[in-house]
Amino acid sequence: MNYIVFDLEWNQSAFGRSGEHPRMPFEIIEIGAVKVNEKYEIISEFSSLIKPKIYKKLHNSIRAMLNYDENELKNGKPFQEACTEFLKWCGPEEYVFCTWGSTDLFYLQNNMDFYYMNKLPFPVKYYNLQQVYADRFTDDQAISKLEKAVQYFDIEVDEPFHAAINDARYTAKVMAAMNQKDILELYSYDLYRHPKKKEEEIADYHAGFFEFISKEFSCKRDALLDKDLIALNCCKCKKKTSKKMKWFQVTQNTSMAVGRCWYHGYVIGKIKFKSCGGSDDNVFAYKKVTLSDKSGLEELKKKQEDIREKRKQKRHEKNSSAE
Numbered sequence: 001m002n003y004i005v006f007d008l009e010w011n012q013s014a015f016g017r018s019g020e021h022p023r024m025p026f027e028i029i030e031i032g033a034v035k036v037n038e039k040y041e042i043i044s045e046f047s048s049l050i051k052p053k054i055y056k057k058l059h060n061s062i063r064a065m066l067n068y069d070e071n072e073l074k075n076g077k078p079f080q081e082a083c084t085e086f087l088k089w090c091g092p093e094e095y096v097f098c099t100w101g102s103t104d105l106f107y108l109q110n111n112m113d114f115y116y117m118n119k120l121p122f123p124v125k126y127y128n129l130q131q132v133y134a135d136r137f138t139d140d141q142a143i144s145k146l147e148k149a150v151q152y153f154d155i156e157v158d159e160p161f162h163a164a165i166n167d168a169r170y171t172a173k174v175m176a177a178m179n180q181k182d183i184l185e186l187y188s189y190d191l192y193r194h195p196k197k198k199e200e201e202i203a204d205y206h207a208g209f210f211e212f213i214s215k216e217f218s219c220k221r222d223a224l225l226d227k228d229l230i231a232l233n234c235c236k237c238k239k240k241t242s243k244k245m246k247w248f249q250v251t252q253n254t255s256m257a258v259g260r261c262w263y264h265g266y267v268i269g270k271i272k273f274k275s276c277g278g279s280d281d282n283v284f285a286y287k288k289v290t291l292s293d294k295s296g297l298e299e300l301k302k303k304q305e306d307i308r309e310k311r312k313q314k315r316h317e318k319n320s321s322a323e
């Protein structure tokens with residue numbers, strides 16, 4: 001199997017929201033990719049500039065980053081042509097996408113949808129190397145720029161960043177360097193598309209955690225009645241845990257819970273709700289269960305108390321201003 005490490009550059013409306021196309025807020029202007037074999041060697045490269053159709057003028061922040069401009073983009077290929085060539089180049093051997101972050105895969109599919117191209121097969125499993133870097137090589141979960149990882153692994157910087165092909169090459173080099181810590185189990189599921197019905201739901205134990213991607217629900221409250229979604233099983237042995245903290249709302253779209261496995265100790269569940277993108281309230285949920293410990297439970301308890309306290313204060317302020 002090959003790895004397709006790709007990077008995109010995109011443009012947006014140079015005139016703010018008013019000039020924005022609702023179906024394509026970000027328009028891809030460059031695709032850069034390298035094909036990497038199982039020994040992490042680059043065996044082929046792909047690079048294409050794309051002639052914009054919607055946003056012909058570069059947004060200032062994008063212009064400042066790129067080392068080309070509108071004049072060069074005029075000579076690019078139409079998106080459908082470049083994208084079709086790219087997807088053909090990815091094969092014919094089996095492959096898996098690898099990117100720095102989750103947005104490239106998101107906008108690739110969004111732009112494909114804009115032109116009514118065939119969708120990628122569902123679900124798309126890929127390596128989010130930015131996430132792998134955060135999980136295995138840094139202490140904090142903060143999002144790291146590619147430059148930081150390149151520096152961390154002492155990779156020679158011989159080409160400028162923010163040209164898609166260069167960033168793809170750097171990402172492939174970072175991936176090769178990360179291989180020292182067995183990263184193959186650390187794949188992700190792309191969330192651009194989600195399961196529509198129960199049979200399509202994704203439940204996967206891998207890399208020591210459990211991931212669950214739910215079907216569509218008409219609202220969050222409905223979702224939280226779904227047995228499969230609120231189940232909190234041990235991410236190691238898949239057995240039911242005893243409840244230590246019920247699901248509680250942490251932010252508007254996040255809920256958390258704690259359970260305890262007889263064999264493996266505490267596990268923490270996190271549910272994130274995502275909009276299905278329509279005009280209604282429809283949501284789907286992404287649940288991740290990870291191993292934790294006593295201090296994880298204590299931390300979460302403290303968090304819950306803080307949230308309760310804040311809500312109480314808010315209510316109090318509301319009441320006293322109403323008087």
Ligand SMILES: [Zn+2]
Pocket residue numbers: 234235236237238239261262263264265
């Ligand atoms: Zn267990």
